[in-house]
Amino acid sequence: MATSPQFLGHDGLNYLNEIRRIGERAGLEIPRASTLAEIIAGASDRDDAHGEDPLWCPVPGDSDLDAIRELRERLCEALFGDQGADVCSRLTLIALDYSLIPALNSDGCLTVHTNRGDVAGRFASRLVPAAMALVSERLLARIRFCADLWCRSPFLDRTRNGSAMCCSARCSARLRKRRFRAGESRAHEEGISA
């Protein structure tokens, strides 16, 4: 969501390594792309062996970019779009569209499967339940937008008193540096006018 044009004014998510990073952060196991030697040796059928594993995801290709961007925009719209809209029914509709199915794993824990084998379906099976958990655990009000103007990414404020301002240590260092510089130049101007 951090790369959505809704937030940043620029449309990120143009490269396969961005997709891979999002998938891995969502807990998916994405194999590396086959090397030419492996393709020639006929090793590319390894995808089929993992089809039943809910955490497995096929290697993303350029044709998956549009589908992942669409999923991102649907989730952004559901969570942060028109405030009067029904977040619950919007998320439920997305779950239906991506054929998400509740299931129990071998430890008896509730998990979410999809019978879609494509990258977007696999991503949806991780990201839609995560978005739903924000609502069901009453965490939506804890979503903040990064105070660093170059970032503005939405993030979950995990601090006890709800005082987080930035999405990452990198952004908060950048913000501190900018404020320090602004304070310095103000002091300089005041020094000149005194």
Ligand SMILES: [Zn+2]
């Ligand atoms: Zn940030």
